[in-house]
Every structure is written in C-alpha cells, then in structure tokens.
Amino acid sequence: MSPLKRVAYFFGLPILLIVLWWALSFGSTNFFVPKPIELAQTLWTTWIGDRFVEDVLPSLGRLAVGLFFAIGLGIVLGLLIGSTRWLRNLLEPLLEFFRAIPPPVLVPLLMLLIGVNDSMKVAVIISGSIWPVLLNTVEGVRAVDSVLNDSCRSFGIRGFARIRYFVLPAVTPQIMAGVRQSLSIGLILMVISEMFASSSGLGFTIVQFQRNFAIPEMWSGIVVLGLIGLGLAIIFQFVERRVLHWYHGLKEITHDS
Amino acid sequence: MTVNEPTKNQPVETVPMLSVRGLQKIYAVPGGEVEAVRDLTFDLAEGELVCLVGPSGSGKTTLLKCISGLMEQTSGTVELNGSSVTGPPKSMAVVFQEYGRSLFPWMTVHANVELPLKNQKVPKAERAALVDAALKSVGLDHVPKSYPWQLSGGMQQRVAIARAVAYRPQVLLMDEPFAAVDAQTRADLEDLIRTIWKQLGVTILFVTHDIDESVYLGERVIVLSSSPTVVQEDLKIDLPAERDQLNTRALPRFMQLRSHVYAEIQRAKLGPVTEQITAQRRTAVK
Ligand SMILES: Nc1ncnc2c1ncn2[C@@H]1O[C@H](COP(=O)(O)OP(=O)(O)O)[C@@H](O)[C@H]1O
Numbered sequence: 271m272s273p274l275k276r277v278a279y280f281f282g283l284p285i286l287l288i289v290l291w292w293a294l295s296f297g298s299t300n301f302f303v304p305k306p307i308e309l310a311q312t313l314w315t316t317w318i319g320d321r322f323v324e325d326v327l328p329s330l331g332r333l334a335v336g337l338f339f340a341i342g343l344g345i346v347l348g349l350l351i352g353s354t355r356w357l358r359n360l361l362e363p364l365l366e367f368f369r370a371i372p373p374p375v376l377v378p379l380l381m382l383l384i385g386v387n388d389s390m391k392v393a394v395i396i397s398g399s400i401w402p403v404l405l406n407t408v409e410g411v412r413a414v415d416s417v418l419n420d421s422c423r424s425f426g427i428r429g430f431a432r433i434r435y436f437v438l439p440a441v442t443p444q445i446m447a448g449v450r451q452s453l454s455i456g457l458i459l460m461v462i463s464e465m466f467a468s469s470s471g472l473g474f475t476i477v478q479f480q481r482n483f484a485i486p487e488m489w490s491g492i493v494v495l496g497l498i499g500l501g502l503a504i505i506f507q508f509v510e511r512r513v514l515h516w517y518h519g520l521k522e523i524t525h526d527s
Numbered sequence: 528m529t530v531n532e533p534t535k536n537q538p539v540e541t542v543p544m545l546s547v548r549g550l551q552k553i554y555a556v557p558g559g560e561v562e563a564v565r566d567l568t569f570d571l572a573e574g575e576l577v578c579l580v581g582p583s584g585s586g587k588t589t590l591l592k593c594i595s596g597l598m599e600q601t602s603g604t605v606e607l608n609g610s611s612v613t614g615p616p617k618s619m620a621v622v623f624q625e626y627g628r629s630l631f632p633w634m635t636v637h638a639n640v641e642l643p644l645k646n647q648k649v650p651k652a653e654r655a656a657l658v659d660a661a662l663k664s665v666g667l668d669h670v671p672k673s674y675p676w677q678l679s680g681g682m683q684q685r686v687a688i689a690r691a692v693a694y695r696p697q698v699l700l701m702d703e704p705f706a707a708v709d710a711q712t713r714a715d716l717e718d719l720i721r722t723i724w725k726q727l728g729v730t731i732l733f734v735t736h737d738i739d740e741s742v743y744l745g746e747r748v749i750v751l752s753s754s755p756t757v758v759q760e761d762l763k764i765d766l767p768a769e770r771d772q773l774n775t776r777a778l779p780r781f782m783q784l785r786s787h788v789y790a791e792i793q794r795a796k797l798g799p800v801t802e803q804i805t806a807q808r809r810t811a812v813k
C-alpha cells in the first residue's frame with residue numbers, strides 16, 4: 271500500500287463519521303448532545319494550559335509508571351514461574367483466581383493499605399494490568415519449541431544466556447499479546463483510580479465536570495481519553511513491529527506455503 | 528555375494544572416541560511402557576564416519592538423544608573419549624532433522640552460527656573468523672544477514688551444519704538431516720558432509736532411514752533392527768574414498784552393499800533375532 275493510501279485509510283472513516291455527526295447535530299438544541307466544532311473548541315480551551323500540566327500529565331505519569339512495572343514484573347515473574355515446574359503447578363490456580371478479581375474492587379482496599387496518594391493509584395494500575403503479561407509469559411515459556419530447546423542444551427546454552435537468547439525472544443509474541451491487553455486495562459484503571467477520593471487527574475476532572483453539568487467539558491475529557499488510547503496503540507504498534515519483525519516475516523512465509 | 532566380516536566384536540586397542548554399551552531405553556507412556564531401544568553396542572574410532580540405518584520408529588532418534596546426553600537411557604552406558612556421558616558434552620554437536628525448528632528465527636544466519644561460540648566466550652575476532660569460515664564451507668557466505676526462514680529448507684540445514692562446524696566438535700551427530708529436503712539438494716548435502724568430514728577429521732555418526740544414503744556416505748554402516756532395537760549388522764563399506772553421486776552409485780560394489788543392507792533390514796522386520804539365528808545366517812551369507 272502506498273503511504274498516501276495508508277493515510278487515506280487511517281483518516282477516512284473518522285472524517286466521514288465527524289461529518290455525519292456534524293450534519294445530524296446541526297440543528298440540535300439538546301444540551302447533552304455535543305457538536306463537533308464546539309467540542310473541538312472546548313477541547314482546546316479546557317485541556318491546553320494549566321489543566322494539561324496539573325491533571326493530564328500526572329495521570330499520564332502514573333499510567334506510564336504503572337504500566338512499566340506491570341509489564342516488567344509480569345515478564346520477570348512469568349519467566350521465573352514458567353521455567354520452574356513446581357512453582358508453576360503451585361501458583362497457577364492462584365494466579366487465575368487473582369486475574370478473575372475485577373481490579374476496581376481493589377481500589378478501596380488499596381486505599382486503606384497504602385493511603386490516598388500516587389502510590390495507591392500506581393498500585394491499582396499494576397494490580398490490574400500485570401495479569402495478561404504474566405499469564406501469557408508463563409504460557410509462552412511452557413510452550414517453547416522442544417527442538418530449539420534441545421539445540422540450546424546440546425550447545426551448552428544454559429542459565430542467563432538461555433533466557434536472553436532463547437526463552438525471552440521465543441516468548442515475545444505472547445508477551446506482546448499480553449501487553450496489548452495490559453495497555454487498555456491500565457488506561458481504564460488510571461481513570462478509575464482517580465474517581466475515588468482524589469483531587470486531581472483526568473478521571474477526577476471528568477467526574478467533576480459531570481457533577482457540575484459541564485457537559486461539553488465532560489465530552490472533551492472523554493475525547494482526551496480516546497486520544498491517549500490511540501496514542502498508546504500507535505506506540506505499541508511501532509514497538510511491536512520492531513521487536514517482532516522476525517515473527518511476522520516467519521508467519522507470512524508459513525502462510526504462503 | 529560376499530560381504531565383509533562384521534567389525535562388531537573385533538577387539539579395539541585404543542580407547543574409542545565414542546563407545547555405546549548395552550544401551551536400552553524404555554519410555555514410560557500412559558498405560559504402560561514402550562521399549563524403543565533394547566540393546567545397542569557399538570564403537571566409533573576417532574575420525575570415523577559411520578552411518579546408522581534403520582526403519583522409521585526403530586529408535587534412531589532415541590539413540591542419538593541418549594548419546595548426546597539430552598535424554599537418560601534406561602540402562603547401558605555411553606562413553607565419549609573414555610568418560611561417561613551424563614549430560615550434553617561440550618565436545619559434541621547435534622544436527623537435527625527438523626531444520627525449521629532448530630535455528631533461532633529471531634537471529635540472522637550469522638548470529639545463529641555465532642551463538643554457541645559466544646556462549647563459550649570465544650573472543651570476538653576469532654568468533655567472526657570461525658563463523659565466516661563455517662558459512663563458506665557450506666557455501667552460504669553470501670547470506671549472513673538473512674533470517675533462516677527466508678532461506679530454502681536445504682539452505683537452512685546448511686546453516687545448522689555450519690553452526691555445528693563452527694563449534695568445532697570432536698563428535699558430530701546427525702539425525703536424518705536430509706530427510707525433508709528434495710532429492711537434488713540432498714545429493715549436494717551428502718557430498719558436503721563427506722567434504723567437511725575430510726577437511727575437519729571430525730568423528731561423525733550419521734543417522735538415516737535411507738539405505739542408499741547410508742552406503743554412499745559411510746565408511747561403515749550399522750544396521751538396526753526394527754523396534755525393540757538391536758544392532759542387526761555392523762558393515763564395513765569398502766568403496767573408494769573419493770565418492771561422487773554418479774559414478775559411486777553405479778559401481779557394482781555399491782549395488783552389492785546396498786542390496787545386502789536392504790536384505791538385512793527386510794530380515795530385521797521379521798522380528799528381533801537371537802544370536803544363534805544371526806550366527807547361522809552369517810555363515811550362510813559367506
Ligand atoms: N517421548 C516418547 N515417549 C514415548 N514413546 C516414544 C517417545 N519418543 C519415541 N517414542 C517411541 O519410540 C520408538 C522409537 O522412536 P524414535 O526414536 O523416534 O525412532 P526413529 O527416530 O528411528 O524413527 C517409536 O515407537 C516411538 O513411538
């Protein structure tokens with residue numbers, strides 16, 4: 271696909287929907303229905319400036335720290351649990367149990383344990399977004415190829431070298447699939463962690479707008495969240511293409527034959 | 528038809544490079560046991576190129592895994608240079624049948640060949656020289672930056688061979704390395720093995736189910752019976768050292784030897800033989 275065509279595909283449907291939205295809401299006087307042009311103006315006036323520094327950036331910072339630890343811990347623990355059979359057998363039912371707990375219910379608990387501060391919010395993000403990475407890594411380590419494993423063993427590739435050159439790259443496709451899920455869970459939890467007993471942040475601000483019937487501002491906050499999600503997806507794709515170029519190449523070839 | 532005396536029970540003066548004694552492997556499977564290998568005994572002298580031929584399911588892979596220390600045998604011993612093999616020995620390299628699954632798809636050809644050397648902390652300059660020489664010896668010095676999956680099956684197997692060659696093992700084990708490549712490529716790769724063997728003086732145990740391949744490649748052919756497996760025959764291949772696909776395969780002696788191995792394998796299919804019957808048959812063949 272040519273670059274021009276790609277850009278057209280990327281923006282085509284969103285532009286069409288915005289035009290449609292504009293046409294449908296043109297004559298509307300309903301206070302709760304936003305209009306595109308006004309929304310764009312509100313977006314600009316509400317979020318650019320002080321609020322960006324005081325609410326958006328701290329939220330993004332907590333999200334970044336939370337995701338960093340969730341992904342890092344998920345990979346490290348996943349490698350450890352996946353490569354130790356007794357640990358895996360011991361922990362797997364427990365991990366599935368923790369994964370099944372909806373993370374928002376942990377917010378009040380973590381508030382009690384940690385207090386109402388940044389650490390609590392980061393802990394909420396970690397507690398929810400670690401599971402896809404962790405469980406996918408465990409599953410991936412369990413499924414490493416037996417012939418590659420024998421190759422490593424016969425060449426005496428053991429311990430850290432084995433993890434670095436064999437297990438970690440072999441598991442990267444599963445890790446990335448887990449990370450993709452973790453990103454969206456992390457974003458949701460970033461908002462939720464700010465809705466309880468908080469005084470700043472994106473989630474807090476959006477709820478404030480809603481309570482004060484600042485409906486256009488509320489909508490604009492939702493758009494900001496959408497844009498952050500989009501940004502995460504773009505970064506993810508960029509990174510994924512880099513680290514998994516071999517995987518996509520391999521898949522393309524096996525699908526052709 | 529005349530065939531050499533089996534070398535099996537001849538006394539060996541020096542310590543053999545590889546010595547397999549009474550090897551047995553029983554797999555535990557759900558609801559019972561499978562005896563893949565019953566009783567295998569043979570030696571490889573230093574620098575020998577020996578082919579091991581047996582029908583599918585006769586336990587060839589099982590045997591190689593025991594020899595290479597990847598799997599524990601049920602009973603019997605494997606000795607490398609006089610010392611017992613209990614885990615993968617440093618001086619042994621294995622080339623597997625599944626070339627598509629034995630190279631790292633996330634590494635380039637060069638990195639794949641280099642990894643075992645890197646792991647052994649071979650200095651960088653020496654490593655580069657070894658990798659380049661190995662890739663050259665298998666005729667792949669033009670694709671070091673390619674990924675394995677971008678290459679044909681035959682080329683991938685060459686990479687695996689280059690990796691083993693660069694590692695400079697004393698013993699090279701190969702498990703049906705050419706079973707999954709096309710006939711032309713296969714012929715080229717067979718010649719490549721003999722060239723490498725002559726160049727490096729490495730001891731090679733080459734496993735195959737292909738009778739012609741075993742006779743063409745080997746200086747000696749060990750014929751396995753079907754499962755439960757024993758050594759059916761240990762045959763010296765007295766073909767000229769210089770072999771080529773057209774002429775060697777057309778030699779009357781080649782035909783004789785391959786027919787003999789074929790007959791042995793057919794006979795093996797009738798079931799495991801007792802020593803007595805073997806002895807009778809051998810007299811008859813002479
Ligand atoms: N991991 C295993 N568990 C149980 N049985 C096995 C296993 N591997 C091989 N076998 C059995 O052992 C026999 C020999 O197998 P194998 O060594 O792969 O033979 P070959 O390589 O000569 O084809 C076969 O009957 C096979 O089914």
Ligand SMILES: [Mg+2]
Nearest residue numbers: 587588589703
């Ligand atoms: Mg096999």
